[in-house]
Amino acid sequence: MHEMTLVAGILEIAEERAREAGAARINTVTVEIGRLAGVELPSLIFCFETARLGTLAAGAELAVRELPGRGRCPACGAEAEIDFYAALCPACDGCLEVVGGRELRVVSLDVD
Amino acid sequence: MCDTCGCNQPPDAVTYRKPGGHDLPHRHGDLEHTHPHEHPHDHAHPHDHDHPHDHEHPHVHPHDHDHGGGRRLNVEQDILRRNDLTAERNRGWFEGRGVLALNLVSSPGSGKTSLLERTIRDLKAEMPLTVIEGDQQTLNDAERIAAAGAPVLQINTGFGCHLDAEMIRRALTELEVPPHGVLLIENVGNLVCPALFDLGEHAKVVIISVTEGDDKPQKYPAMFAAAQLCVINKTDLLPHVDFDVEACKDAARRVNPALAFVELSATRGEGLEGWYGWLRERRARAAR
Numbered sequence: 001m002h003e004m005t006l007v008a009g010i011l012e013i014a015e016e017r018a019r020e021a022g023a024a025r026i027n028t029v030t031v032e033i034g035r036l037a038g039v040e041l042p043s044l045i046f047c048f049e050t051a052r053l054g055t056l057a058a059g060a061e062l063a064v065r066e067l068p069g070r071g072r073c074p075a076c077g078a079e080a081e082i083d084f085y086a087a088l089c090p091a092c093d094g095c096l097e098v099v100g101g102r103e104l105r106v107v108s109l110d111v112d
Numbered sequence: 113m114c115d116t117c118g119c120n121q122p123p124d125a126v127t128y129r130k131p132g133g134h135d136l137p138h139r140h141g142d143l144e145h146t147h148p149h150e151h152p153h154d155h156a157h158p159h160d161h162d163h164p165h166d167h168e169h170p171h172v173h174p175h176d177h178d179h180g181g182g183r184r185l186n187v188e189q190d191i192l193r194r195n196d197l198t199a200e201r202n203r204g205w206f207e208g209r210g211v212l213a214l215n216l217v218s219s220p221g222s223g224k225t226s227l228l229e230r231t232i233r234d235l236k237a238e239m240p241l242t243v244i245e246g247d248q249q250t251l252n253d254a255e256r257i258a259a260a261g262a263p264v265l266q267i268n269t270g271f272g273c274h275l276d277a278e279m280i281r282r283a284l285t286e287l288e289v290p291p292h293g294v295l296l297i298e299n300v301g302n303l304v305c306p307a308l309f310d311l312g313e314h315a316k317v318v319i320i321s322v323t324e325g326d327d328k329p330q331k332y333p334a335m336f337a338a339a340q341l342c343v344i345n346k347t348d349l350l351p352h353v354d355f356d357v358e359a360c361k362d363a364a365r366r367v368n369p370a371l372a373f374v375e376l377s378a379t380r381g382e383g384l385e386g387w388y389g390w391l392r393e394r395r396a397r398a399a400r
Contacts (some may be wrong), residue, residue: 002305006191006192009194013189017185017187017189021183021185023185037308038308038334085337085366085368086333086363097369098337104192106191107186107187107188
């Protein structure tokens with residue numbers, strides 16, 4: 001259940017930014033979550049809906065942009081979209097290194 | 113909300129204890145400082161009375177008209193930034209003292225504590241070893257480590273499923289870690305959540321025992337991808353189980369081609385030299 005930790009981080013960042021900008025309320029929190037980041041999105045949203053109460057984001061929606069996994073082949077340099085860690089290079093069958101898809105980022109807020 | 117442990121539990125639900133002693137003072141004040149968002153806003157609301165914010169945050173401007181009275185604020189911040197900043201601070205702490213810090217991760221029951229006990233008995237005369245034990249409850253593991261002869265601090269995470277960098281930072285204020293020694297951090301038994309939380313360690317060591325499935329690296333790839341060494345434990349039981357060592361290594365290499373392996377039995381002692389060799393080499397590198 002590390003999703004609750006992530007939600008606490010999201011709310012902390014969002015409230016800090018909203019206060020800094022003098023916002024009265026947060027309507028939407030937009031986050032980017034990589035497909036290989038190890039996050040269960042339904043669980044993340046469930047935790048958000050519980051934890052947002054009592055914060056500036058009490059009525060806010062969590063908008064999640066999923067980012068694809070990306071792998072690069074250390075042998076031949078080919079890149080490919082991947083949805084799991086143990087992916088093979090489409091060009092030479094080498095093991096792809098994960099170069100994208102682990103993102104966990106708060107991108108923006110819509111506020112009043 | 114306690115964001116140290118990640119659960120809906122109060123900050124003092126996480127405890128720090130040493131075997132044979134009393135509970136360490138909880139230091140509520142200290143722990144509250146790890147949640148600075150809870151108080152600085154109480155009194156400082158500089159924006160309440162003046163509203164020329166559009167000029168102070170010019171990047172907010174272009175979005176003003178797009179949202180019917182609302183505004184869009186750019187944020188672009190990593191969700192784990194607080195943990196990662198504290199982890200970097202811990203890393204600096206280790207580097208400054210030439211301490212090798214290892215984060216031991218596995219499922220419950222793979223033999224992390226047994227491996228530590230054996231390592232302490234065999235190496236304590238050669239190098240200073242200190243242990244941080246992470247479990248949801250009990251002082252049991254810390255008592256075993258203390259009996260083996262190493263200084264130890266038990267962190268009980270309450271309902272928390274992993275250790276985080278702030279817990280390690282706090283533990284380092286309670287525990288004497290000798291310069292050029294080795295700090296062994298036994299994480300909460302869990303192959304999922306600890307993969308995400310950098311503690312500031314030099315390396316994660318993932319432990320798998322032959323009584324588990326040899327396809328675990330495929331089932332829990334994030335942990336095997338994050339580790340530098342994989343210890344395959346309980347090899348003395350291989351004749352009695354279906355575990356295929358080579359299949360396990362192949363599965364792990366597909367997730368992490370650079371992963372190194374050591375096969376051993378912490379209770380019988382076979383294969384320990386490989387683990388000790390790796391430890392010595394890493395310790396020498398960290399002490400430079």
